Amino acid sequence: MKKITIADVATYANVSKSTVSQYLNKRYDYMGADTKKRIEAAIKALGYSPNIIARSLKQKSTKTIGVIVANILHVFSTQVIRAIEDYCNASNFHVIVCNADDDPMKEKRYIEMLRAKQVDGIIAFPTGENIDLYQGLLEENYPFILMDRLVPGVAMDAVLLDNEKAVHLAIEQFIKAGYKKIGMISPPMEQPVTPRRERMEAYKTALKKYGIEFRPAYLASGEITDMHIRIKEMLTLADPPEAILALNDRVLFELLQYTKDHQVQIPADLAIIGIDDVSFASFYSPTLTTIAQPAFDMGKKAAQLLFNQIQGDSRSETNVYRFAPQLMERESC
Known part of the structure; x- marks a missing residue:
């Protein structure tokens, strides 16, 4: 079957390719309701699916981030992941989750894999042992946030419990x-x-x-x-x-x-x-x-900080954000 392109959608809807592109990127400011309906109908009738890879290359963004957890079996880790995913979903971003098992070699391979996939940034629960790797990311100004842990000698933004x-x-x-x-x-x-x-x-x-x-x-x-x-x-x-x-x-x-x-x-x-x-x-x-x-608040904060870096905010200084714990008094003490 012939692959359906933006040009096919434009011809079917009787609009220009740039108008279809604006529609796909949700830039509707100067687009009439009738035009939007025609493009929507054309996409549905032709079964058009955007080429995510081509769009990523053009926009220099894959709309994807990576999350590397030390051990996904921890309740805290799963709650943090959920908060990050919620924040990313609202911003039309995807999340790739990797479980490092507190293994520095797995952590290193995951970072390399995520970089190869051109994710826009990474949030990691670091093992603390790949110091040179993290220092290289910092010097490269690659968007990166530390969660729950610090890396000795590496000044990155981090979110931790007090x-x-x-x-x-x-x-x-x-x-x-x-x-x-x-x-x-x-x-x-x-x-x-x-x-x-x-x-x-x-x-x-x-x-x-x-x-x-x-x-x-x-x-x-x-x-x-x-x-x-x-x-x-x-x-x-x-x-x-x-x-x-x-x-x-x-x-x-x-x-x-x-x-x-x-x-x-x-x-x-x-x-x-x-x-x-x-x-x-x-x-x-x-x-x-x-x-x-406060795992959900901590996950949301990490996502916000990462998005700030992705959007080009300069790292004039490094901050470690500490969140307050709460005593849940019950019967075991």
Whole structure:
């Protein structure tokens, strides 16, 4: 079959090619209602479909952005993606989502793939290890926003939670409920992941604020696959913690599974607070006290910042936007 072109649409609608082009680009300012109807009817009758690649080359824009998440299984990640997609959809942009699994090599390949596809910009939850790659993007002035994490030594616009405040809210809640033997469990601390490091340091400073001695045995980290081992080691100490802060949602899942498997009663035997307000927190039994991140607001802000860069706003200075967490007080503490 012969491919239908703009010229075919123009002939069928008895208008010029430039008028059809204006219609396709939604420039209707000087276009009569009858002309619009004729073009619309011609497109429908001929089955015309715009050549997206050709239009992208002409406009120097693919109307597409990339989002690279560290781990798509996190509730926070999916909520951020949804907010970004909503914002892009309203601006007639498409989104390509890539899951890096906290793997620097996968992250590098995804960035290269997205650049090859000529996406207009990227929002990434960085691994923190591809420093030279990010520095090159910065020097190139390529539209790029960091989400949830920073890259050491690279001054890019970023959107993060106020991690220090999140941990302090949790520790304050534990203290308010009468707990002083407070532990924290985290994914691996060896990786340069901003929220983990900031929350670990905040945990220590919050304990100090309330005159509680930091006990290394009460701070555990490890891969999710081994998390039950770390939890068991902590809860079977001669003097175990009576309250635990789960650093993120996946750690919380493992902690809840452990308490179920070992008949640990919440909060009678162990008080729990998790950072990330998981969807089931309000109807789990007992309901779960959490520290909520404003994920949708953070995703929208990241999209706005990226669009500003795409539209040519100069980077006179770099900004890190910190969003306030919220304590969701329920029954687990």
